[in-house]
Amino acid sequence: SQTIHQWPATLVQPVGSPLSLECTVEGTSNPNLYWYRQAAGRGLQLLFYSVGIGQISSEVPQNLSASRPQDRQFILSSKKLLLSDSGFYLCALRRREVFFGEGSRLTVL
């Protein structure tokens, strides 16, 4: 069965610093991959999705970017973090259902 690894699990960063959150998957090939953000007390918002290597679609304009350098690797980045980037970031993959990783909690101070 597929597994999703996210790291770091928690991160505290100052405003203006860069960001890199990594997601790797195992047990599947050529998956659709997704980055969702969950802000405190709110639902999940789809940020990016990727249907293959180098293919990124952005759902909302924002300070973040995503890349997919390998089939099973999906990276969320920022050059300069904003306070509003704080949240819980979830990587997901789709087979018939959508499965989620354990998340990365980002606090921007």
Add this chain to the structure above:
Amino acid sequence: AQSVTQPDIHITVSEGASLELRCNYSYGATPYLFWYVQSPGQGLQLLLKYFSGDTLVQGIKGFEAEFKRSQSSFNLRKPSVHWSDAAEYFCAVGALGNTGKLIFGQGTTLQVKP
């Protein structure tokens, strides 16, 4: 516009009591429907899904949900709640086309009283 509404932000039930969490959706195409559960600080776990066929679907942990097309609803139920069911529950709708994107409701937080 495509959307999912979970009318109840917070629900409290007594252990052993029955539970129903409401979910209404607006979706232009044939909807595929999901319920996820999230414990604090954790990722989302799939409870159950509806793709087609029998409108009453069974999931893990004793949960079930019923798809009612006429009411655009997909309510989650459990006959007898356990203290370990306390968590946040999310309803989601999507299509299983190439993108597989999901639209989530805002979530319902379930508290279980002893």
